[in-house]
Amino acid sequence: MFYRENGQFKTTYRADQQIFPITQDRWAVLLIIATAFIVVPMLTSDYMFRAIFIPFLIMALAALGVNILVGYCGQISLGSGAFMAVGAYAAFNFFVRVPGMPLLLALVLGGVCSAAFGILFGLPSLRVKGLYLAVATLAAQFFSDWMFLRIKWFTNDAPSGSVSVSGLQVLGLPIDSPLSKYLLCLSILVVMALLAKNLVRSAIGREWMAIRDMDVAAAVIGIRPMYAKLTAFAVSSFIVGVAGALWGFVYLGAWEPAAFSVDLSFKLLFMVIIGGMGSIMGSFFGAAFIVVLPIFLNQFLPVLGGAVGVQISTVVTAHAELMIFGALIVWFLIVEPHGLAKLWSIGKQKMRLWPFPH
């Protein structure tokens, strides 16, 4: 009754080609953005910002990048953690070595370096496909682990291998309180998400999807596989690189190569699969699920144990967390293999027909 496009007639090409062609969608998106910018800061404590909202925003950005590569272009990547690491360390080097480097420019340059790294390790995708490619992208992961641990130049010759940044500011405003960090991440995420949403419905986005669905057929109808695959790698690793730089600069503050291990790559892929491949919205759902679940389990399990009279030690909690995490993922894949975004679109479809299902 409330959500349907009946009666919304488009009279110009501009109106027909908007990002969100349905009026209700436009309002919903505006409402969500407004809530995120205005209502959330009013209601949330510093702990919630640090523990949930900031990691969620950054991970959502990273998942968005991975989704472009995996969900839209169909190239499975297990090296996303490496792209994040390259983004973080490149931004760090620009930030520390160039005097007076603005934070935003450093982040973007980190993304550019990550894109170059992504193109380099995307080159095998022109020849290697599917699961072979997935394993091959692990090469990027282990190479970056090694590179940032052993080559001291990248870590500014820090003796412990751990690097840190301080004195962050954007246009003269200091980024030190959780609220300002949250707003910075949110602004970057909103801009990137809108750009990505626009990109995937453009010519290049459709090329990616054609490659994903059947690369030989796509090549036959005149899509250049090399161009399409490498641009997907570049765009994806740019976004992932910016997310990595934010992860290091804003969330961690001080980090070492282990922060971007292969575990992170797996988690990013989980976000994409659980959220929904080939869906911008899905990246947000997936990131929320993967970020919130461990925190929830961590808090909830001791409480549950106390309720039934069992003292649960932290070690057991950690292991039970692993088990529940794994079991939930398998369960999710069984009940909804197309991800949470599929549930979302089913819900929208139901809304359209409601209250008359036929």
Add this chain to the structure above:
Amino acid sequence: MAFFLETLFGGLMAGMLYSLVALGFVLIYKASGVFNFAQGAMVLFAALAMARFSEWIPLHVGISSPVIANLLAFIGAGILMFVVAWLIERLALRHLVNQEGTTLLMATLGISYFLDGLGQTIFGSDIYKIDVGMPKEPILAFENLFEGGILINKEDLYAALIAAVLVGLLTVFFQKTVTGRALRAVADDHQAAQSVGIPLNRIWFIVWCVAGVVALVAGMIWGSKLGVQFSLTTVALRALPVVILGGLTSVPGAIIGGLIIGVGEKLSEVFLGPYVGGGIEIWFAYVLALLFLLYRPQGLFGEKIIDRV
């Protein structure tokens, strides 16, 4: 020259051990098209079970002979792996038939998280040791050829022998038995195999059991070498380049791939490592595999990938 040969032999032995883990991947991929990321977790789980059983059996049952205790522990761990295989097939894979490769891959990753947690909950998370009585002292060989001869680790030699025997047995199983033929049929085409009356669920159960036993042997050997601890799961990550180098569908490929990776790793670490700061063996294996893949995208012995539109 002697040093070179010594490194070469060390690499070959290490390669055999990698191929043991790689075999687990290949077996399951061949028969069900699932790229089983849980293989590392299975190795850890089996090794933990084996280590703890061999510790508990003398304590609670009162069998003091280490040989029998180890044998019983091996059998017990084997049965446990069968149970795990049955549960995986029953609870997860049966419901994921006809899903895409990525979804299955993610499911096995989920299983690997679960097994990691479960194994450490049941068996504890300290470092345990497996002592199956493998001799530790090195032997000298070719003393008449080179001055001083070359050192070969006896333990590695035995491990490589066990691996070779296991591979031989698996080859016979796959090529000569009725079940093996059914397995190969399922690997070729699920639907065609089903239509001639091969029970898919049972075949998958068998394959996961075999992979479980391979994981147990790998866990036993690696565990007695490195100690049974959480880092054993990374062995699977180091065996991945072996799998893609040899080809996902080829048992001999896993062996040859393992030897190439083992030798490449050791030689690069010894002769190239000092110039770039060391520790390069793990990514070097991947880059080596990648270079081979650029030449043959389906791995050295994998089935040719044919794209049809």
